[in-house]
Amino acid sequence: MAVDQVHDPDYQAFIRKVRRLLDLDLGGYKPEQMRRRLHALATRHGAPNLAVFADVMEKDVEAMNAFKNFFTINVSEFLRDASRWNELQQKVLPRLMQSGNRRGLRIWSAGCSIGAEPYSVAMLLEESAPGQQHSIMATDIDETILARAQAGRGYQESDLRQVSAERRARFFSKEPDGWAVKPALKSRIRFLKQDLLTQVPQQDLDLIVCRNVVIYFTEDAKKGLYERMYRALRPGGFLFVGGTEIVAGARDLGLGPVWTSFYEKGGYRQAGAA
Ligand SMILES: C[S@@+](CC[C@H](N)C(=O)[O-])C[C@H]1O[C@@H](n2cnc3c(N)ncnc32)[C@H](O)[C@@H]1O
Structure with missing residues (x-):
């Protein structure tokens, strides 16, 4: 045996x-x-x-x-699962901006890898509300990858395959070692080393992006993490998970599955909602 x-x-x-x-x-x-x-x-x-x-x-x-x-396992890319990011921009961000009681949003990208994820959030926010200041924190357990994320450069064609020519022109510059995020976008994000399994996240967050990170976590570890994330969100705040991920027992935790990949603290799917 x-x-x-x-x-x-x-x-x-x-x-x-x-x-x-x-x-x-x-x-x-x-x-x-x-x-x-x-x-x-x-x-x-x-x-x-x-x-x-x-x-x-x-x-x-x-x-x-x-x-x-x-x-x-640091696999990542900008706007990975493009349709979900469109939903973030068209449905979730406007809702967060309307329902929040402050000007800027508080956002956490958990398991941010090469930084493509927090930079994607920053790009969409800049398009939706130009010039508005938001707080975006990006964390990962891997210091080497965090240093790459913070440098915000050396991205290859394959990292940007979902990024349109218009967005490339606006947010990136072409350097000898690959694509670099323009300084204005880069300055929007704080990078920090953090272990999701042991460390307590921020509080009063509008949006947590945690995608393709928990796949190797045990069910117990996932449950503990989602409970901590629930507590870290403000009422009406959103959790954005990976394309193939489902938060088990989400409703019991108080996270309403509003759209595919999006859970709202205290939210429930409305009948017929698209
Ligand atoms: C596959 S990448 C996903 C990157 C990005 N979220 C995306 O979907 O494109 C997973 C990331 O999670 C990080 N990670 C794994 N275990 C972690 C932990 N316990 N705490 C924080 N980050 C972790 C890895 O270092 C890696 O950068």
């Missing part, structure tokens, strides 16, 4: 070592997927099991970086 995924001593020892070495808690990630993928990574580094791989990682910076990259 296969070793029980959760009680596999090899995997548990690996979790403890990673916690000690990197201050990362793998316990919140689905063990079956994490374990399977980790074994593949260990094999690529010539390690027969995770205990040996942990020793390799401790001595070899390259193996450590390979593990960090593997663990964080």
Whole structure:
């Protein structure tokens, strides 16, 4: 019989070592997927099991970086799932701007990777309400990717394939190393390192964008995170999740599934709503 995924001593020892070495808690990630993928990574580094791989990682910076990259999976792009971003601009942002009791919105992009997501939010806000100041905070657990996000440059064609020529001209400049976000847009965002599994987010938020981040989290970890996100939203605030993600038990948490990928704190779908 296969070793029980959760009680596999090899995997548990690996979790403890990673916690000690990197201050990362793998316990919140689905063990079956994490374990399977980790074994593949260990094999690529010539390690027969995770205990040996942990020793390799401790001595070899390259193996450590390979593990960090593997663990964080930074795939992203500007306006990823374009139709959802159109909905954000056409339905959600106007509603937030109308219902808020202050001029600018408070927005959090959680698991922002290369920054494409918070910059996409900033672009749409600038189009919808030119010149208006909003607070956009973008966080990720991965410092290397955050540094790239903050630099806001070196983006390739594939990162911008959903960005129209008009938007490129307005918000980007073409540099020798790829596309760069113009300084005016860049200055709108604060980047910060944060672990979604352990750290408490902001309060009184109008919008949380958390897309394609929780796929490897356990059900418990997801539930805890969505509860904290619910508390962090203001009444009428929105949570924007990934195209294939569903917040389990959303209504019980007080998050109304208003449109595909959008949950409103205290909101409920109106009959016949598009
Ligand atoms: C696949 S990318 C998604 C990027 C972006 N949200 C998007 O949809 O295009 C997932 C990001 O989540 C981050 N991440 C993974 N676990 C995290 C955690 N516990 N806390 C914060 N960020 C995490 C990764 O570093 C990675 O940059």
